[in-house]
Amino acid sequence: MNDMMLLIEPLIPQLRRYARALVKDHATADDLVQDCLERAITRWHQRRQDGDARTWLFTILHNLAVSHMRQNRRRGSHVTLDDGVDEAMIARPATQEDALHHADVMQALQTLPEEQRSVLLLVSVEDLTYAEAARVLDIPIGTVMSRLARAREKLLQKMEGTPAQEAAKGGATIHRPVFGAGIFRRVK
């Protein structure tokens, strides 16, 4: 029981973030996390001992979120998937010149199909390895990589026209030194 508390509790903020990014609605996202935690408590002793608790929790949460989104899609309510966001809103340039606006990137994220959004969030935001993301999504690593590439490319297209992207297109002279300066270096 103490093991469970120690392993699960620190992950709750991350689980909330993933759920929120997938379904947007705050209350629904926390409903999913609560359901996930209740299942985790019930099934704690059934999980594979050699498995990683974080991957296991994300798997439970992801499956709950996907079944919730499919249910909503069948009902034709809630625009949580790739078809409900106003294109004009996404294309509108951000007011600040030097950064991608949070709202813009979130809007663009919502235009991705669920399968691409999941991969992008698990890898880019939640820092799962490709192998861990493959386990959560129950797909081969090769599929993780190809979905990730498609997700990034599609997000890039959606973000075209916002100032930061204009800057990114501005020329290699601006950005090549950035590589040298090492902002892409391993964080840890």
Add this chain to the structure above:
Amino acid sequence: MNAGRPITEEDFQAYVDHALDERRRAEVDEYLSTHPDAARRVAAYAAQREALRAALAPIAEEPVPHRLNLARLVEARQHRQARSWLSTPGAAVGAGPWRNIAAAVALVLVGGAGGWSMHGIAAGKASLNPETMLTQEAMDNYRVYAADAVRPVEMHAGEQEQLLRWVSQRLDRKVAVPDLSASGYRFMGGRLVATAHGPGAMFFYDDSSGNRIAMLVRPMKQDGDAPMTEHQKDDVGGVTWCNRGMGYSLVADASAQALHPLADEARRQLRTKI
């Protein structure tokens, strides 16, 4: 130029995700330094990654809401297990102290039947009398919908008028909803459910801890009244009665004894409303 393995699209992704070892990373860096288009694209991916992280970071910094408190969830589960043990036949006399933590109470109201056999406790025993069948239908629906974290009800409390119009039309009888807020249970909404005897209306309530109760209503074959009877099937208890041909069954993840006062209150209100 690097003379090693050719640079792949996957290398770009792994570069952005800081997933390359130092050597491969250096090779990709070298490639990018001579391929400005690829460099621009990879830089854009990296900017995008940082923007996503920055946009979502505040969510993980929010305080965790009370209902996601792990210790509380573990405790709630232990209570449910204890209650399920206490509410087994023979142990139900111990249910008193657990009444206040009854997790989910499903009220199933089923339309009336005269001439029922008047068994008292029908704990877990299969029987074909109308009251038992009604209770079984209530418990089955309760297990499915009350356990649903996402969408237990089809129409919410705010749509009560439309809900009642809808189910009254489908049941071809006037249906009313008791107000159990004085007992600490807030009306959540309801839905149409399937029973072996046609459509039924099921209403759900929850308390401030999120524990759910529900009530199922359907017309009975025979007109008339039937007194309350208590039923227990594993961890789900039920109290069932009939009033002027409408059958009502209140069921919950609690002992039938614990449910009885709520059923009394529901019946009292329904007699005046219908």
